[in-house]
Every structure is written in structure tokens, then in C-alpha cells.
Amino acid sequence: MSSDSSIKLKRGQKVALNKGSNKFFKLVVALDWDINYGGMHEFDLDTSIFMVDFNKNTAEDKFIFYGNPKSIENSVVLGEDFNLKLKDYYDERIMIDLDLVPDNIEKLAITVTIYDGEKRGQNFSSISNGIIRIIDSLGKDEVFSYEFNKGLKLETAVVVAEIYRHNGQWKLNPVGNGFNGGLEALCENYGIKVQ
Numbered sequence: 399m400s401s402d403s404s405i406k407l408k409r410g411q412k413v414a415l416n417k418g419s420n421k422f423f424k425l426v427v428a429l430d431w432d433i434n435y436g437g438m439h440e441f442d443l444d445t446s447i448f449m450v451d452f453n454k455n456t457a458e459d460k461f462i463f464y465g466n467p468k469s470i471e472n473s474v475v476l477g478e479d480f481n482l483k484l485k486d487y488y489d490e491r492i493m494i495d496l497d498l499v500p501d502n503i504e505k506l507a508i509t510v511t512i513y514d515g516e517k518r519g520q521n522f523s524s525i526s527n528g529i530i531r532i533i534d535s536l537g538k539d540e541v542f543s544y545e546f547n548k549g550l551k552l553e554t555a556v557v558v559a560e561i562y563r564h565n566g567q568w569k570l571n572p573v574g575n576g577f578n579g580g581l582e583a584l585c586e587n588y589g590i591k592v593q
Contacts, residue, residue, distance in 0.1 A: 515554030
């Protein structure tokens with residue numbers, strides 16, 4: 399997997415995924431991090447994807463996480479990579495086929511949370527080298543990367559990036575916004591009613 403021509407993005411530096419010379423429709427989103435924690439509890443990071451509609455809501459079946467690892471139409475699949483065999487190289491992989499994303503979906507929010515972070519007294523101050531990599535599955539090259547955990551301290555959840563529609567095209571926004579309140583806070587932010 400070549401990263402020689404990968405563009406390192408800054409927070410908020412939006413880029414087109416399928417406009418001009420960029421023709422990226424089948425993507426692998428790979429996430430890496432280092433955990434620097436010596437506490438008594440297991441430190442567990444979970445990746446989730448919110449498929450947000452134009453009303454700023456996420457239907458229950460459009461919330462992709464370990465308990466629902468793929469969307470019905472297979473546009474977003476957690477833990478897969480178009481058979482590129484990247485499992486041993488990254489902490490998490492998400493397979494995204496933008497051509498299959500339903501028309502009513504405005505954006506895909508890629509998030510990471512610390513499981514039971516508040517209860518266990520864990521937060522993102524124990525995470526370093528948090529990097530998201532966007533890989534073109536056809537060319538098998540890393541095309542964009544972004545260090546998402548810069549400036550995070552006491553937060554237990556982060557919106558790493560959003561892939562969103564803009565004027566008929568798909569764009570990538572490296573977000574890096576931290577949240578307190580873990581997964582529940584993210585669910586409220588993206589329009590899922592938490593019981």
C-alpha cells in the first residue's frame with residue numbers, strides 16, 4: 399500500500415473525492431491509533447459511522463457499528479476493505495462504496511468512541527498518533543490522511559471526519575471535534591434518539 403503521494407490534510411481542509419482528477423468512489427477508510435494507558439480496565443476504542451439524511455437524522459438501520467456492521471445496501475461495511483487484505487496493518491477498516499449510498503443520505507460521519515470511557519475514567523489524553531487514511535481501493539494507494547486526535551484531552555468521543563455531498567459531488571471534511579458523553583453524545587448530535 400503506497401502512501402508516497404498521500405496528501406496530509408489539516409482540520410477543516412475540505413477536499414473533493416470525485417471531481418476533476420480525483421475519481422474515488424470505492425474507498426477504504428483506515429484508522430490507526432496508539433493507546434498509552436496503564437490503568438486497571440481494558441481500553442476499548444469503537445468505530446461507528448452515522449449515515450445522516452438531509453433532515454440531519456440517522457435512521458436506526460443507518461447507524462453502522464459493531465452491532466450493525468453494514469448498511470442494508472452494502473454502501474458502508476465496518477471491518478472490510480474490498481479484499482485488499484489490510485486487516486493486519488490498521489486498527490480499524492471501513493469499506494465505503496459511494497455509488498451505493500442512498501440518495502437521501504447527505505453525509506457519512508466517521509466517529510471513534512471510548513467504550514465506557516466516563517465510567518472507567520478513560521479519555522483521549524491516553525491516545526496518540528490517531529490517524530485516518532483514505533485509500534483508493536482501485537489504485538490501492540493512500541490518497542489522504544489526517545491526524546484526528548490533536549488537541550483532544552478529556553473527551554471520550556470524536557468525530558474524525560465527514561464524507562458529504564456538495565453540488566452533486568462527494569467531499570471529505572477532516573473534522574476532529576471531540577465530545578464528552580461518549581457514544582450517547584454522538585447519537586444525539588446525529589439525530590438518533592437514545593433510550
